[in-house]
Amino acid sequence: MRRAVVLFTGDLRLHDHPPLRAALAAADEVVPLFVRDPAVARAGFAAPNRLAFLADCLADLDASLRERGGRLVLREGDPAEQVCGVAAEADADEVHVAAADSGFAQAREDRLRRELTAAGRRLHVHDTVVTAVPPGALTPQGSDHFAVFTPYFRHWSGYRLRDTLPAPRTVRVPDGVRSAPLPKAAPGPVPGGESEARRRLTGWLRGGLASYDRGQDDLAGDRTSRLSAHLHFGTLSPVETVHRARAVGGAGAEAFVRQLCWRDFNRQLLAARPRVSGADYRTRQDRWRTGRAAQADAAAWREGRTGYPVVDAGMRQLREEGWMHNRARLLVASFLTKTLYVDWRVGAAHFLELLVDGDVANNQLNWQWVAGTGTDTRPNRVLNPVAQGRRHDPDGAYVRRWVPELAGVEGAAVHEPWKLPEADRKKYPDRLIELSDGLARFRQARGLEG
Incomplete structure (x- = not known):
């Protein structure tokens, strides 16, 4: 009886799953395994919104496997130790997993390969899974x-x-491989699962x-x-x-x-370049603002009270939905890094706290693209939130949806509330900074003056 283990990571599905299909082709029985790694929580990536989505994903994956005669095995602990332990329990000759890209995942893959090899087992890594x-x-x-x-x-x-691979019709899982209970479903902003x-x-x-x-x-x-x-x-x-x-x-x-x-x-x-998850891809020698004033500005930005409605609408949508429109992501990131001149890592960390789709590659590198420390060929471009609001929310409907203080303001006037009578602003905050002042500070910091 040939047996194999399939380690699920960022690929929680049965359709078009190369590691699972390869394992089923090579073995009579397969252990579908997911390992909850405490290092993820220690690194600050176990955000509540993503944990709720993950619980849905694991429950759905387990249900789909049971429909095919199988089940999902869940373990908690160090991934290499848990995978090797499951392989030993199942007497599996090989382990299949999706290829890694981040430094964290690459290190996990390297260690897993070493330990499996030492135990006389093989690791098969599959591309084009994620x-x-x-x-x-x-x-x-x-x-x-x-x-x-x-x-x-x-x-x-x-x-x-x-070519796309079909979902398997049958998944036979060996008896006797224990599993931790699946995480209980928790309320999240959006449902997960295949x-x-x-x-x-x-x-x-x-x-x-x-x-x-x-x-x-x-x-x-x-x-x-x-x-x-x-x-x-x-x-x-x-x-x-x-x-x-x-x-x-x-x-x-x-x-x-x-x-x-x-x-x-x-x-x-x-x-x-795994280091770019926390370091500039291309340094601009920025000396980002620090201290109490910068911290207060960053707090106002997080809370959606910068005084620029389209920025505040985006930040409030993020807090409410665990998601933000891509155009709004560009606007709020440009405002933090270039108008307020606060380190992109401050914004990237806040996004990862709340985004259901929080992804190290996309999040960190898109933040760097906007901040000008990444791959943008125009690293010093600054997005004007008023002009962008008028262009991409011309009648102000997006702002009114997320900024109730301005719900009574009609049309594009909502993008410049400082021009309105005080009674129409409903205690909406004043601007943190004039755009011209922020631009001047940024240009001076980047050595663009003169």
Whole structure:
């Protein structure tokens, strides 16, 4: 009787799952395993919103396995120790897992390989499980990764994706492999799990994709897929998602696939340079503001009381929904790092505390892109929240939805409440800083004056 272990990480699904399919092809019985690593909590990444989503994902994965005659085995502790222990209990010859990209995941993979090898077992690592194109598969001449998105997207678009794999009909799990109880479901801002992910993807492809190119920046319209958390937890396959979007075709699909490419772009950056999860990809020699005034400004930003309505609307949406519109993410990040001149790591940490889709590669590297320390070819661009609000929320509906103090203000006037009579502002806060003053401070700090 041949047996194998499949270690689920950021790939909590049965459809289009290369490690699971390979294990089922090689073995008579398979142990589907998820390990809750206490190091994740110690590092500050066990945010309540993501834990609630994870509980849904694990429950759904277990239910889907039971429909096929199997079950999910859950363990808690050091991943290498737990995987080796389960492999020994099951007398499994091999372990299958998705390829890693972050420094943390790479170290986990290396240690797991060493310990399995020492025990006479094999580790099989599979690409294109959490990305559509493997990190490192596309490289420019003279470098191990692409540092600019546009040429990466050109090469990525020409890469032949593997075919989508069906979900297995049967999963036989050996008897006697113990499991910890699944985490209890907790109320979260959005439901998780592969069943919900597939329902949402199908609805998006039928109803929202066609107009995505025209509506992706419409703050009030919210014409985005809302699939980011499912892609982060792997309840959706990026390969399958790209295939299905391309099958629909059209300008909306092209714009959506481009956004999926950004995920792969950031992951190939992180895989090549793991340190950028906390350090500048390209330093600008910033001396970010510190001290009480900066801390007070950052607190006002977190709480959505900067005095700039579109910024405050985005921050309040984040706190309420565990999600924020992508255009709003750009605006609030630009405001913190360039108008307030506060370290991008302060903002990235706050996002990771609240975002259901909080992802080290996308979060940290998108923050760096906005801050100008990442891969943006225009590192000193500053987004004007008033101009951006008028452009992407022209009648103010997004602001009125999230800033109730201004709910009675009609039209675009909502973006400049300091011009309104005091009675119309309903105690909405004054601006933290004039935009011109923030711009001058930023330009001086970056040595752009003169």
